[in-house]
Amino acid sequence: MSEIKLVDRKDVDEKYTWDISLIYKNTEEYRQVIKKVEEDVQSFKKKYEGNLHDIDVLDLATKEYELLSEENYKLEHYAFLPTSVDRFNDEVIENENIYRNLSGVFASNSSFFFSELATLDNALLEEFVKEKRPDLKYFIQRVIENKKHVLSKDVEKALASLESLPDFYNLYEVTKFEDMTFDSFEANGKTYENSYVLYENLHEMDNDTTVRREAAKSFYKTLNAYKNTTANEYISHIKKEKMLATMRGYDSVIDYLLAKQDGDRELYDRQITVLMRDLAPHVRKYIKLVAREHNITDMTFADCKINLDPDYEVDMTIEESRDYLKKALAILGEDYLALVDESYDKRWTDFPQNKGKSTGGFCATVPNIASYILLSWTGKMNEVFVLAHELGHAYHFMKTGKYQTMLNYDCPLYFVEAPSTCNEVIVSNYLLKNSTDARFKRWVISNMISRTYFHNMVTHYLEAVFQDRVYKKLDNNEFLNAEILSTIKREVMEQFFGDSLVVNEGAELTWMRQPHYYMGLYPYTYSAGLTIGTAIANKIENDNSAVEKWLNTLTKGSSMSALDLAREGGCDVSTEQPLQEAISYVGYLVDELYKLTEEIKK
Secondary structure, three states: OOOOOOEOHHHOOHHHOOOHHHOOOOHHHHHHHHHHHHHHHHHHHHHHOOOOOOHHHHHHHHHHHHHHHHHHHHHHHHHHHHHHOOOOOHHHHHHHHHHHHHHHHHHHHHHHHHHHHOOOOHHHHHHHHHHOOHHHHHHHHHHHHOHHHOOOHHHHHHHHHHHOOOOHHHHHHHHHHHHOOOOOEEEOOEEEOOOHHHHHHOHHHOOOHHHHHHHHHHHHHHHHHOHHHHHHHHHHHHHHHHHHHHHOOOOOHHHHHHHHOOOOHHHHHHHHHHHHHHHHHHHHHHHHHHHHHOOOOOOEHHHOOOOOOOOOOOEOOHHHHHHHHHHHOHHHOHHHHHHHHHHHHOOOEEOOOEOOOOOOOEEEEEOOOEEEEEOOOOOEOHHHHHHHHHHHHHHHHHHHHHHOOHHHOOOOHHHHOHHHHHHHHHHHHHHHHOOOOHHHHHHHHHHHHHHHHHHHHHHHHHHHHHHHHHHHHHHOOOOOOHHHHHHHHHHHHHHHHHHHOEOOOOHHHHHHOOHHHHOOOOHHHHHHHHHHHHHHHHHHHHOOOHHHHHHHHOOOOOOOOHHHHHHHHOOOOOOOHHHHHHHHHHHHHHHHHHHHHHHHHO
């Protein structure tokens, strides 16, 4: 693999960075809007607090809150998106701090809206839906269902204000990206730099076992030095969640977090149980094939991200990626392709790798403006899968923003990864259908497993199992520290991977690598989304009429439950069948890899 040298943000090519000026022209405009929103939200409180019992006033207040919320959403993204690509820029940090001040004012002056909704008579709320806002039927239904968990108005106001303060996730990010420094390492007589970005985007996948393992030693050595700090950040965070769960009358922090994301305990428990039992054997079989093809007799966790074919890579420029994506996603129609073009033409995506930039990838949509995608482009074709994933989020939330108001903007987390993972499967299906070359097809399938399924159905699933076990210890008032967290993580990994690999020293610290633990029960939703995404992508492949149904579902936002969204899109997750079909599909792909490998050898 080629070596990547991280540069300062000021030295990257601007045309490959995202354009934040689509939200506000500059910092001056941003700060002017901050002042206006601060005045408007204070006026909102004076005008409507204590008056929502009148249905006409409630209608006006709801519309005004949604407009305020939309502007606040823009401000939040203008403030925080730059911190993910340029943490060492003083103006960026100042803008973040200015927004945090507004966030506190916004929360303390708008929290009454939800508190008072919960005190209104059910008959009035139902009349409001019928006469004024039929589009908010599901939202109001949830308000009614959650009444028993709402606290007094003063307590809700205090909690809302506290939420605007820098949190434990913020501390985690500071520790991860500002305090941690990684030693360079020697391999084969050469010195390599190391960092979060370099390890996760380059060294971890290096085909040279010596480079890969020496990089892992350097990486986990630094993580180990910060394990107690990171553990305290995480444990403090989950203790706060437990406190809030208890205050709101939940016996289990898991049930509290599921309620926050409109989740279903039965669906959650199913993901946790079934994947360990039924997916693990297929993954072990895949890892054994990788070990065999690389002649690794002592396979470790540090080796499991490598390509199946060590000598086969497909280079891809950023410009070429547009053409590839448009061909692969053409099955979704012209409207979808127009969004792909817009994302390139209007610079929605931040491609470069630079100092002070977060690792991983995400898509953050500002309704009716842009979907901002963070990547660390490596020049390899497998990045196309990542970009396809994030464009799935982009289309979903741009269309939701177009057809729904802010109270229906978010969607249940169980469903949120379905549009993104569906795209990854569609791209893979396209590549397989349009090639007869056995080596390329093997590369596509192995990339599909190692990126799409390993990332979503293994990496994030193992996070989910770790979370599940930690939260259950928390519910039982059991002691937690860094060593216990590492023990839990090691046990989860060893149970899942079985005899396919050894969990190398330091790998138990993998719990320190992901920010998802600060986002409620987010990790389990990746495997849930991929279950839906796999079913829909394969339906679309065989029945073009499924496209319209699917795209229409992506306009619904949070106007219905996750179960109903999935069913509306063409996948009924009320039974175990879709999950079992997704697992069987992974098994089929692994078997195909074995067949293609034998074909290539012949």
